[in-house]
Amino acid sequence: MNSPTNHIKAYDEIIELFANGTSPQQIVSFKPSLESKKRVQELLQKNKSGSLTSEEEAELDDFGQIEHLMRLVKARARQKADK
Numbered sequence: 001m002n003s004p005t006n007h008i009k010a011y012d013e014i015i016e017l018f019a020n021g022t023s024p025q026q027i028v029s030f031k032p033s034l035e036s037k038k039r040v041q042e043l044l045q046k047n048k049s050g051s052l053t054s055e056e057e058a059e060l061d062d063f064g065q066i067e068h069l070m071r072l073v074k075a076r077a078r079q080k081a082d083k
Contacts, residue, residue: 010036010066027077030070036063 010032017030043060046052052060
């Protein structure tokens, strides 16, 4: 579960979401997989204890960027769904 490819899976989840011709409602209701959520929690715990490796720090940063992107996408999707 601690492989560097976990954050790639998080990107794949989002790519799949959009590649499948997603509606605004589907975007708004999107949630990351349990595996991704668990990995983020592991990384946050290690960060809190100061034991992140540089690779894990980069992975946590990637998850943060993904979360930021999805917040923006969901906000835009909500606007479109409300029209």
